[in-house]
Amino acid sequence: MDRLEPTARSKIKRLHERAHYNREAINSVLDAGLVCHVGYCIDGLPHVTTTSYWRTGDRLFWHGSSASRMLRQLRQAVPVSINVSLIDGLVLARSGFHHSVNYRSVTLYGEAALVADEAAKLAALEAFTERLLPGRWAELRPTTSQELKATTVLCLPIVEGAAKIRTGPPKDDEADYALDVWAGVVPLRLVADAPVPDPRLRPDLPLPDYLAKYDGPVTPAQAAAQPA
Amino acid sequence: MDRLEPTARSKIKRLHERAHYNREAINSVLDAGLVCHVGYCIDGLPHVTTTSYWRTGDRLFWHGSSASRMLRQLRQAVPVSINVSLIDGLVLARSGFHHSVNYRSVTLYGEAALVADEAAKLAALEAFTERLLPGRWAELRPTTSQELKATTVLCLPIVEGAAKIRTGPPKDDEADYALDVWAGVVPLRLVADAPVPDPRLRPDLPLPDYLAKYDGPVTPAQAAAQPA
Known part of the structure; x- marks a missing residue:
């Protein structure tokens, strides 16, 4: 499946020309980011936790202490919304109204699954390290079984979600192009x-x-x- | 009130030595960031939206199209959790287990309030522009009443929340300091x-x-x- 099927919550309604549902666009944003924001509800109240993540194939992984409130909650297969956002520039238009930001973002929905198997967990942690520091895993002392026990790894199948991307210069009202106002992009x-x-x-x-x-x-x- | 009173949800339980509840620490993180992640629940399901924000005094503001799903939901005073995270470095320890990230982050909780008054809304938008581009607001053509109507501005009183900050080198197990593994920080x-x-x-x-x-x-x- 090269494209995620838009659902009621993943379909981008506003500025839908910025939406992408194909895996290539989604993966390229996920692979360029370092941290994600995991949203979940406890007793109807929202929580957002920032955490490192990594992607292997069609799954997004994150991890943390087995004592973490977020991970203890999420290993119970509760619904999550995960966002990765990269800010690429400030977009300066000729009116305040048309100011914007260039960005690449992905939002995923689903239920987190626990990576329980010890070998799978270790392989996931290796992939995390190797993603950013290829070659480092082999240099480190082996992870102890106690450390592995103290670490919870979760994953989310990448099946529901979308990328939203804005690039390029401001889009001003036609009449405003004649104004004496500097317009353009500050790249970040x-x-x-x-x-x-x-x-x-x-x-x-x-x-x-x-x-x-x-x-x-x-x-x-x-x-x-x-x-x- | 120079310090936010920790609550059941805002009190940082893990690695509590990284927690800060004083406004100075919280404001310094908020003032250094560009975008926040707003978490909220609709029908018990979590949503996370990335958006620009700005701070004036003891309130955090964000805005968007009045047609936005997020803003239409949040103007109804529903509970939100807002996170701002700045990633300052990759922390490379001598074991996989002690790898970490240096960061400054703030999480706030509360209910969003609509900035309904036209003058207050315009003043808020001016503060947003002037925060990043001091002097620009006066150069722009005035915001029209139609544009103002099409823009929703929300704010959150900064009364419940905390900053969490990690700085400095890795903290390894004492025995691991003798290992032949490079350790330190990659600043970002x-x-x-x-x-x-x-x-x-x-x-x-x-x-x-x-x-x-x-x-x-x-x-x-x-x-x-x-x-x-």
Whole structure:
């Protein structure tokens, strides 16, 4: 299934020309982001938790302490709404009304599933590390069974949702193009700076290759996509 | 009230040493962010909407089209949870388990209130523009009453919530400090690049002073805080 079927809640009604339901668009946004916002209801009241995530195939994963309120709640297969948003620019129009933001965002809906199997859980955590730091997992000391027990991994099948993307210059009222007002876009992007060694790092340990890619103003997603 | 009283839902239970309930910490995170995530429940199902926001005194504001599903729902004083998260770095520990993220985040709870009064609404929109682009509001053509009608402005009193902040190097198990594993932090930040003029911009219009501040790798929050 290359395209998610729009549902009552996932179908984008306003500015629907910005909507994308194909997996390629959805995955490209998910793969460019670092954190997601997980929304859920407890006793009818809303909660939003920010957390790291990663994608493997048609599933989105996130994790945390087994003691976490959010994870204890969500492992019970309650409905979630997950949003990933990347802000790409401030859009300055000639009227206040038409000011906007360039962004790429994805919203997914569904019920979280617990990754209970130990081997599957370990494989998921490896994929998380390797996504951003390819090669690092093999360097780390093995995860202990106690650590694995203290970690809850959840996943959401990517079956209901949509991407919403705005790009390009402002769209002004035709008459306003004659105004003496500067208009355009201020591009925004997330960059990484040179890695800062732990004060207790042994001085003879060199910077790993997968971190050399982060030494400079590139986005983490770009860095992760570069060959080591 | 310089400090928000922790409640059952706002009190941070895990890693409570990262929690801050004083307004100074909460406001400094809110003032550094660009977008928030608004969580709410419709028929018991969670929704998360990403939107721009701004703060004036002890209230958080956001806005959008009066036709928006989110805003039509929220103007009915339903409970919301609002999160602002800024990701400051990847924290690389010597074990997978202790990897982390440096971040500043604020979660607020309450019921949204409609800014119904036309003058108050206009003042709120001016504050939004001036927050990021000080001096721009006066240059724009006045907002029409039709545009004002088409815009819904909501606000949330900042009375229930908390900031959660992680900074600094990884915290490893004592025995792991002897391992041959690079550890430290990859700093991350949002930067602005040189403004891109609208293709239809009149060529004789110079870049405004408030945008010259954005021409270079500074954060929008830093740029807005600099004197013009």
